[in-house]
Amino acid sequence: NGHLTFDAPWSSFTPQRFPIHGSRDIIAPFWTDLDNRQNGQISYNQYTSGSVLRQATQDINQYFPGLNFNADWVFVATWYQVAYFSASGAVTQAVLISGGQYSFVMTNYGEIAFTQQSVQAGYDTVQSTHHFSIPGSFSQNATGEFSNFRLSSNVHVPGRWAFRTDRGSRGPLYPTSGTVSSAVDDGSSPQITLLRPFFYFGRTYNSIYVSHYCPSCADLWRPTFISADELRYNSLNNTEHSGKTYCS
Template sequence: MRLFLVSQLLLVFISVLALTRAQTAPPTTTDTATTETSTAQPTPTDTATTTQAIAIATTTAWTAPPIFYPFGSAAGDTEQFENGGDTYRDVAFSTPFMFFGRMYNNTYVNNNGLLTFNQPLPEAHPYPFPTHGSEDFIAPLWTELDDIGIGRYSYQQYTNGSVLTRASQEINQYFPHKGFSASWVFVATWDYVQTSDVNVLNLHSAPAITFQVVLISGGGYSFILMNYGDCAATYYPVEAGYDTISSTDYHVIHYAFDGSYIPNLKNTSNVNVPGRWAFLVNNGTETENVIGVQLKLSSFLDLTLNENIEDVLQKIKQELVNRGASSFFEMKLRNVETDKEKNVAGRETFELITLT
């Protein structure tokens, strides 16, 4: 009887012990491997790959439009960083540049998108062309660039190499039958971004204003190219074009009291190349030809007044240049006749001749 009871107690003890071990047993090897696999951290190779991918995505270099000539430190330019300082650089030309009959040995590269020859004007607001003043202006985009953010303007001149070859080819494309060969090129570029962060400036990761002017000469001829990339809208007055002393020659690409239009500049052209404008600004050693053209125009203006006559002549000239004519010609009035019998409204007609 006692043996039977002892046996029963022993069986109960063994059963309880087995149950306790089953409840507290550690996970099997298979379960442990599965858990580790599902929570594994990236291997060193994965981490390096991820870091490299991020670096490539955030440091991709910004590139200028193809119409731009080389510029910046990579091209060997002299650079000026601009952060609201109203700066300028006085640059001596290695070769004199002829601009509508006046020879210049230097230019002032102003921070506000303007080239001047007699004095620097880095702080000036743009003047509407024609100014009828005492200064020659080359204004690819004259505006308050230093107030929109930070940026750089840079410049370089060339007397040999691929830049001269390119300039010769492009000028001969736009102005054929001259057999032009460039002997000197001056490139000035402005690149500003609406930011105060230099990294944002370098990456162009904010709205930017980027444009360029190229002075080209050779064989007595002088040309200018104006190249436009992205140009973010601005609230400041803007002027694009050129003007001369007493405004004997000028051209307005765009002028306005605000810069809401300038994003469109990269789509405009007078040589059928979006973003590029080209002008002949000195006609070399060619003999001047006088061509008589008789026009009959109707006008509500009193064309016996000199100021009205000059205004009409300049508008006609600008329209001709917009349609591809060389900018180097003059228009002079020969006589004015009022024809009230043929025109009941009393509009006036006049004749003019052009000098090319």
């Protein structure tokens, strides 16, 4: 939920800290438990001409000077006001940009409602040969009014992070229009054929999946909450609660 994968769909709604040292490439603008059945929509679009390519060309040449870059393809995935599981949500984007031998990933952040859920943002590759965790991941500063994702940047544009991946509009958001991923899709969009190959740290991909809520996964795990009184009672009686989440 809130991530992109290339070889196959992946509906994991529990974020893992980067580096994972796993077997998949992943781009995670906002990996947490999201539920687009509650609110918001998830959309994606590809561009091979027009104003979005001009914007991408301008942005990349500003952030990575000296490349004389010219974008010929842009893929934009938007999670627009998508709810956290049983709560309000956030506005996030992943933007993939290619031109010639160069490829880039941008993550954009709009309003991000507060949640106590963990969030991982950044990217990770097979066996974590390349990885980056955006500051604020797995912290209390990930969401809310003072979200570090929304207020910080590595390219001097608050709410935007940009990375070159081929080797080792107004505000930060690109246009949010495009094919809407159905809320009834089980954990992921259908396979999306990319209009241009995307180079991701030594590998080339021709398709992508946009993740979201997974109904068939939802019943596999649910936290069990125990009151503070019960916790104190069980502690006094040495009662173990393996696999349960405690809260007051």
